[in-house]
Amino acid sequence: MGERKGQNKYYPPDFFSNKKTMEKGLDAYHGHHQLRERGKKAHLGILVIRFEMPYNIWCEGCKNHIGMGVRYNAEKQKVGNYYSTPVYEFKMKCHLCNNYIVIKTDPANLDYTIMSGARRQENRWDPTQNEQIVPETKETQRRLFDDAMYKLEHGLKDQKTSEDAKPQICRLFQRNDDVWKDNFEANLKLRATFRKSKKEAKAVEDADNKILSRTSLVGLSLLPETDEDRQLASLLKLHSTKSIQDKSREKFKEIMEKSVLPSSTIVTSFCGMKKEKLLSQKPANLGIVKKKEVDQEPVEKKKKVEAVTSLVAAYSSSSDEDE
Template sequence: MGERKGQNLYYPPDYDPKVGGLNKFQGTHALRERARKLHMGILIIRFEMPYNIWCDGCNNHIGMGVRYNAEKKKVGMYYSTPIYQFRMKCHLCDNHFEIKTDPGNLDYVIVSGARRQENRWDPTENEQIVPETKETQKRLFDDAMFRLEHKTSDESTSKQDKPRLGKLVGRNETVWKDDYEANCSLRRNFRKRRKELEEAAVNDGFLLAKSSLDINLLPESEEDKNLASLLALRPSRSIEESQNAVRSKILNSPALPSSSGLITSFGGLKKEESLSKSTPLSRNALGITIKRKNLSSKENTTDSKLNNAANNINGKQDVELNNDIKSNDNKLDNNLGNIPKTNGAISLVCDYSSSGESSN
């Protein structure tokens, strides 16, 4: 709308046609703000980025087609073609970059403030059809033999590439014969992938909010899960590992649970401590039997240690037990059978029968 201000149909009463025009009479330019630096040879234009670049100020990517208000000025000549330079400010930071035209190569060149993203290649390496150079066109126009050779080489190249082109055309017809179904398949895959990305974004948002973090999360993998479980001191196991652990636990545990408790060593002998200290120890209650054969002096010493221990725990009942053992050795042998003696140690056997049965 700014350009139309000097072109309206309203002429003020004091307008003088001798001035030369309405813009000159009002002291304005037809381009308005775009011509504010025209006295310096600079014109403000709308410039469109010709290719992808990286800004040197903020290192952000600026895509091809992004438009800027650029200062255009003439910086030289290529034969009779002027060379223009454009200066613009990055929309993401305060950095300015300059780009100028290159008529010799039909391209744009970055002067400062940015760097180009290299996506260029030689089209002849990809077997693309490229226009002829000016030198080749000139020889085709002037040299008849070169034109004939060029035509023959083009025909041989077309014959060689005909089978490959036929395969490509056939594949294209197979894939896009039913264009509606092909389009539906592409859109279906796109929707599926979009839902996965949306779910991942929601889960990442919850995790970042819970952890009070502001970082970009990468997709998780099975290795990451195992490492996280190890850091949490909860190592993850597979089904096979869990089954093997349960199987080994069953094999290593005893078949029948023992109520006798721990087995401790006392004076070179092993005895079982099953009952609490509050339970009185007696021959009828515990069913403890001792067989002694040909006791030596060492055995007598061991027997006295056992007696002292029993006296300390049970008091008078253990004294009676010790007296009964010393006086009734033969009777105990007949009731309990032969109990082997190993290395001069006395075997202690715990009878799980009731007191009435043990007394009988």
């Protein structure tokens, strides 16, 4: 298929009449660079490439954070040499503002240097704290190359370090062999653990969704329960929630069942007023009521006594006839 690529291009009739244009190619005939937009500044020694941010930086224009790995269309230009290694400069525009960032390679330290437009975010730590392998510095490498005694001492120290770390390395190898000796069994256990955790997470999610739907809080995320939350919830007294229609029906029923006349408590309070005050207000009526009560009491007592005596007489007569 490679031989057909040249046949898919259009060549004007006057292209073959000029030998120089034929040597340079079809792009030169049309006045284009082979790389098109990437090579529009090729005559200045600038090539547009895809540049990836080597570390986290802060933009000086908008003061925003730009993470490591963010890619830009940068202008690449050679600005010098470090011995025989070329030094390149990259110029790119921030995607959040109109500020331009200029970064240059640093072959001496195997790093990149920010020239303008940004500042580096410092997230450095001592690698010995994490038990990482620390590379030798330039001064140590120079002494190892020039000083034979220092090289011997350094080698003895490295040998002692390796002897101290050998038991731990052996334990790691042994554990790796025990765990991954049977790949199928290890994979089976891992999948079973994952399946169990997935079911637990699904049960918790369903319970949370029920609570959210009951309280009309759909869309929120609930935090896991704690012992303090359970203790606080046990101390609260929950009341049954009723709708407005139920409350209005109960209120209407209460009003309909309520008596129109004043209650006994009102009468009792009225009767409990001071005697002098009542006599001063309605002396005639009070006297009549009192007289009626006095006249009615003996009559009621007399009727009750007669009823009891008649019942006793009837009972005694019935018992005599049975004998």
